[in-house]
Amino acid sequence: MSRLSSTLRRPPLARLRGGNNEGVLVLLIAMLSVAVGLVTPSFWSLGTVLNVSTNSLTNLVFAMGVLIVIISGGIDVSFAAIGIFAGYAVIVLANKTGFGAPAAWVGFGIAAVIGLGLGMLNAAAIAGLRLPTLIVTLGTQGIIRGALLFYIGSKVIPNYPPGLDQLSTNYLVTAQGAAAQGAGVTRLSVLIIPAILICVLVSLLLRYTVVGRGIYAIGGDAESARRTGFPVVGIQVIIYALAGVLAGIAGMMHVTQVRLANPYELVGDELDVIAAVVLGGASIFGGKGSVAGTVLGVVLIALIKSSLILLGVPSSWQRAAVGLLLLIGVTAQALSAGGPRRRVDLLAESAP
């Protein structure tokens, strides 16, 4: 009395497509590269690769935090505020007190701790009081940004402590005559190494830990997760605390990279990161998403932005383009989630 399995193995084409449409993204990136390269042959160069990588770096780390939140069925719009708060505060602290000045890793450590603290603010409201995530993070975004400008500082700081100053000019690869910016040299920061390491760690967390699978479970059905025995509140605290830590580190990376600590930056640029995560296949309805997809999403956004520059499109259109991409990504998700209505194979129902 064994029954045949009702779902057959996935056909090869579907496997190539990947669980979160990673295959589609690879195809999209390849097509875009070919198309832009045909119009502007200088696009095909090592410089473009380095340029896109450098531009993706901080967004990649921000996106890991956002990915975790979105998989759990939430949304985070406070990460940019947490990032710039942490990055700017570290510079101010080092300049004023000398704490963490000589070694860059101390600065990153402090930024991570600040991120953790601010992330716990989100965690307390979301896991503790069960408030809706969008509203909570919108509120904390305002609070964090206001506190930064009022208590920490509102001036642009060009002087860096020696450790971070050194790190900011530490390059992994350098290419001559890069195409993207027209002239000069394109470089890839050594920060790409910790960024990739973070992606690998998040991927392992999501795949091979009970907490990671719990994040998917909560995103799939929070009530079932509770009934199955997942510590839902504990996992939610971990989610928002971790998102805070990642945002702190990403903010520090950004501040290091640009070599000019500006407290007015990042907030307002959340769109790029959220669009990248959604395009990368993370479901805004929760429960789905992968690190690989998110990495591709971040690369796609960076590629599109630098292509637009290369093609001479005014920079004000970049944001519109990213906004459009976000809507396309969400539409694609809504279409594949709600319909087309599952087709009934009328001929399948035959006599027993």
Added chain:
Amino acid sequence: MGSPEPLLVASGISKHFGGVAALADVSLEVRGGEVHCVVGENGSGKSTLIKVISGVISPDAGAITVGDQSFTHLTPRQAISLGIEVIFQDFSVFPNLTVAENIAMATYIAEGRRTVVPQALRNIAAEALSEIGVRLDLEARAEDLSVADKQLTAICRALAQDARVIFMDEPTTALTWREVDALFHVVESLKERGVALVFVSHKIEEVLRISQRITVLRNGVVTVTGDVADFDRAAIVRAMTGRSIADSSPSPSVHEDVPPLLEVQGLCLKGYFKDISFSVRPGEILGVTGLLGSGRTEIAEALFGVTPPDQGGVSVEGKSVPLRSIRDAMAAGIGYVPGDRLTQGVFLDQSIARNIIAGSIQRLVGRLNLLRRSAADETVTSSAAELRIKMPSPEAPVSSLSGGNQQRVVLAKWLARNPHVLILNSPTVGVDVGSKHEILEMLRAKSREGMGIIVISDDVPELVAVCHRVLVVRQGRITDELVGDRLTEEVILKELAA
């Protein structure tokens, strides 16, 4: 059969919510290798009893004994570690996780592990599946499974945790006939392994077929308990409702010579149904039956403009009706009570009153398009009285009502519009015997007033009881029309199984 020693005994359980006694001195004894059915109407305390035994809520009084351990109350974790598992109606399956994960994660958590080894997960899942002789693709995501396979996944999850007593809440509600048969096979193999099963149900036919012992609840009190051999259908109904319900009373006859109210000609929707033609006379109750996936629901939704048909014509009272949208259908006087009332039929969090007038708000507004309070109140009061909706107050949310009363609210909403033709999809699924009887009576009363009614159902006794004619739909086509002598349970069952 079964071991003489009970696996689980709940004795003297009482639970009050506010001033209402949900359970009063209820006792239940469950033995290994047996199916014990707990039956009762909606609101009789079945769900509360499950929740008490599984540790979700604490009882005010009573004791739960498992083996030689006795407890005044349990926590969910305790219940699970004692081998008590509940499979809820929604199965608590994660749609986005694989079958293997769904089956094995709970075991992982219970063992306090922190890391996941995919191969170990698959082994746990495969073992649970083989215990009941079922094969499922371990890597398939649960959302791609049929309802029956989701249920099997939930059963395997319980087995993976060494469940000794499995409670199943309305396990057959969403299954097709063939799937129910398959489930009952699985239940047999569980019984052989000494597992105790508790079915919570109000489907009497199934109760009689599968169970060894029965406990009947009414208003939080056990009215009767004993071996299934001592019961027949009528006895169970009496114990559940406290009264005898006649199985069927004839529907009023229809005049053959009146022109049809609704005429459907050659309706087609690619991939779903083809060449659907029939008519409904005033005062006629037409049944449409077929298996899940036969196209019966799609035909109803096409007639209501939800998914407009590709071809074919529909006319109401001789006038051709375009069916491009739900608005078109409503303007033509067609009403539709969907099968899934919870997601499609009511606004759960809104008040009963608002739900009742939601469909007829256009006729309740006065000048300036403002709602006429008195007219609205009057509609609510008369609907509630006509359909005998038991409610604390018209302002209470629909979610506070039992299944049967929720369904009456959906009906009230449509009847307040006074449609010419009312289409009902599975109108009594998840509705208790008493409410079912009243809903069918109400349909007869409406047909007497001249309304044309289409009932889509696979509840065979219900079709025979209420319909004048029954159309059989198979593979998207009408394959037979049953009327007169051929309108019997045996013929319909044969048609469905063919």
